[in-house]
Amino acid sequence: MGGLIGVVMIVKDEEDKLRACLDSVKNIVDEIVIVDTGSVDKTVDIARTYTDKIYSYPWQEDFSAARNFAIDKCSCKWILSLDADEHLETGAGDLRVLITDTASEAFFIPLKNCISPSGSDFNEIGVLRLFRNLPQYRFFGKIHEQISITDQELVRFSNYPVIIHGYIEPGRRQNKRRRNISMITEQLKRQPENQEFLKYYLGCEWLELGKYQQAYECFWSAYNKLDSTHIFFRSSVIRNLIACLRHMGKFEEALTLCMRETEVYPEYTDLFFDGGVVLEQMGEYEIARRWFKIAIDLGTPCILYQHSNGTEDFLAYYHLGHCCQTIGKSEEASQYYQAALQHNKNFIYPLYGLYMVLATRESCEKIISYFSKQGYIESYESRQALGQLLFASGRPDLAVKVCMQAEGLTMLSCELAKYSLYSGNFKQALDVLQKLKTGSQQNNAEILKTEILAYIFMRDISTAQVKCLEMWRHQTMRAEALSLMALIKRLEGRQQTHITKYEPGFVEHLLNIMADCLRSYSEDSGVFIHVAKCCEELISQFEEGSRTLFAFWQREIKGVEMLLDIRYQNMRGLYSWKKRGP
Structure with a gap:
């Protein structure tokens, strides 16, 4: 056989992940064997910059068959099996020391499966991915394939190296x-x-x-x-x-x-x-x-x-x-x-x-x-x-200050625009929204709503009405557009026409605006109070809206009660306070 350690992989359309995987092993293995099962992207081109041992294998709905084909092409004494969306961490110990002068024929090593983009949340399992290149050690099972070793005395467990399985986006997963x-x-x-x-x-x-x-x-x-x-x-x-x-x-x-x-x-x-x-x-x-x-x-x-x-x-x-x-x-x-x-x-x-x-x-x-x-x-x-x-x-x-303390860089987000808006800095809110309204963000419902509210708070009703009509053109945003148009009419002293089809969303959107207005913090608090009152009047027109308002105020009261209860817990027993209601 050739070298000591060979990495074997099967790949297909992995151009975005393959380079990181191969960079993690290129200096610690003697051979890299890559079997491509039908890539149409740049996977094979990337692989060629690391190894000349690249083979094509027709996909047969059988992972074991493809992996075993790759093993057959490896000339090293030991096999390390990896996937393209994985990379190796060897800092905890030397891979070569682990497999030199050992009677063992296979090792279970840790695999950290990342369940968040940051990589800080993960599950850890032991996987048999490191084994001697012997004819009897081959994968079985068309999916979730495994290496079977009947004599468990030949298998050891090691805390290194660690395989890191990268985070997979929800849609692809x-x-x-x-x-x-x-x-x-x-x-x-x-x-x-x-x-x-x-x-x-x-x-x-x-x-x-x-x-x-x-x-x-x-x-x-x-x-x-x-x-x-x-x-x-x-x-x-x-x-x-x-x-x-x-x-x-x-x-x-x-x-x-x-x-x-x-x-x-x-x-x-x-x-x-x-x-x-x-x-x-x-x-x-x-x-x-x-x-x-x-x-x-x-x-x-x-x-x-x-x-x-x-x-x-x-x-x-x-x-x-x-x-x-x-x-x-x-x-x-x-x-x-x-x-x-x-x-x-x-x-x-x-x-x-x-x-x-x-x-x-x-x-x-x-x-x-x-x-x-x-x-x-x-x-x-x-x-x-x-x-x-x-x-x-x-x-x-x-909240604005916290969002703008990202090492001197502003965290441009709809949240920042919202916090600016309810702190009374309407122009700053509009400036953030304008920067956000590019590409796919252009028709974001939250951005459009925040923009309309900014013009409402600035008492620029005509511009707010134009923006409402733009929002109405999007079928999925009509309930929200209707609620904003109703709010504008109420602010002008006009009555809203009868609403049936969009009533549930209508009530929900107005309640959210009212709740946000109650959390405003500005020298010009009058405009927020006025908008909140108009929202409350519109919601209470409906029987279901009245029940929703009652539940909302109950939650607000309970929140205050909870804070008081924690703040004055040392006084428990010195007084009795019977809370009303359920």
Whole structure:
């Protein structure tokens, strides 16, 4: 044989991902073998800049056949199998040291499957992708193909190298799911002897498509057939069964499964985390806290188990914070939210809870300063989240400042235009909107609505009317255009004509405008108050609108009550306050 390590890949139309994959391995392997199954883009041209071992293979709806063809073309002693949307991280250890002077013939290595564009959210599993180039080691299965090694003494687990599977856009992912379902269903007919594994993979596809009953039936079938010798598949099946039961609202069944299987796998962090989430959904916050603390104490599970990043730290801390906040332990909640952010500052959800706790005792300005010093708002997403919270708190002016602190660069967005608008800076709002109205953004409903409201607040009614007519031309925006035209008529003292077809959307759009006006912060508050009153008058014309208004004011009152309750929690027991209504 030639060198020590060869990378083998099958590709098709991967011009946007292939280069990153090959750059990650080109300096650590001796050979790169690429088998193309019918690309029509620049995939093959890119591949030629890295290797001359490029082969064509007619696609036969069989991943194993294509991969095995690639292995046959490799001359190295060891095979590393990769996909084009993956790349290798070798920083944790030397790949060559791992496979030199070893009696092992294959390694399970970590694969991190990114579930968010940032890459900070991922699931981790162990995959058999590194093995000796021997005739008996070939892939089987037309889809979700695997290498089968009967003598487990020859297989080891390693924490390196790590394969990173890149984030796949939702549309592309959904198309792959439907293709996979068709292929697995056909394979089930031809290979009933592998039913438990095929049912597992089929369940994964249904789960990702949100078909929970179908997924549950597949996982349950696999669960009843898999034993302890297939620990990875069995542990993953258990977690997926719990997910299905949670989505179907069967919390007691999910909890029973968690309790039973944590007895079997007492070291499996993710099961305790899942149990905590189930208990949280059942309203059992104190017990849920104990489960989340166990997950934290256990730490990252071994590679044998399917693992979701964060169940051992930031996710568990976040849920601990939520449980504490819900039962009135706001100081403890604050500590857990901060612990979550310390472990992962890209995980923005603790920001919401921490903000709510701090808002009961600190000014908005002090909260911004504190978040900034702690490094909580360095990312675009975190600044966006804080902007939303500040706007909801009635400080759109501060929301503007947060959105314009992106290392000196303004975050041009519809949100920035909205915050500028409700802080009374109408011209700045229009300037942002004008910059946004390019290309595909030109017919964005939110941009058009914000632009019309800007002219309404500037009392430029004639321009607002012209913009409303432009909006009306778009079939999907007619309910919103109608609500804005009705608002203009009411501001002019005229009555709106009878509305039937667009009534539900009409009420919803006007309620949103009214709510936003209530959160304005400007020296010229009169125009916002006037618009809000006109919206309320228009909504109350309808029976359903009156009910919607009543529900809205109830939510607003409850929000105030909650803040008062947290702020004055030390005085509980010194007074009794009977709240009216349900």
